[in-house]
Amino acid sequence: MTGIKKRGRVHGLVGSLVAACTAVGVLATPAQADDIITPVTWATRGYAYGAGEGVWHSYGETLALYDRKADGAGVTAYLFVNGSLYTQKTCTSGASSGCNYNFSFPEGLSVRLDVCLEDDGTVIAESCDTRYGTT
Missing domain, CATH: 1.20.5 (Single alpha-helices involved in coiled-coils or other helix-helix interfaces)
Known part of the structure; x- marks a missing residue:
């Protein structure tokens, strides 16, 4: 028993x-997961692969643009939220530098980030890279 x-x-x-x-x-x-997307520009017209880079962090909703090469080009980003262009940002601060931007969005929205090289105000379309994520 x-x-x-x-x-x-x-x-x-x-x-x-x-x-x-x-x-x-x-x-x-x-826990809030950080959805990080990192488009990197493509090599074209004498510009190196990775000459420009964008980094989107969903946690904190931040965008950083980086100019990785001393080639005279800057970096332009197009941030789309839920399918619509929200903003365009251009960083022309020179090689080995970057620009940072902060946003505020509700959680769970879709994000598309296009990053391109830009030279003398002209976006070099064939350099663009696109990545998808969330807010």
């Missing part, structure tokens, strides 16, 4: 633990 009582206590303890873990899982909120 004592064996049955011990099993009953063990099963009761296991049941309590399962119930507690389930309650914690139901009540806990998931």
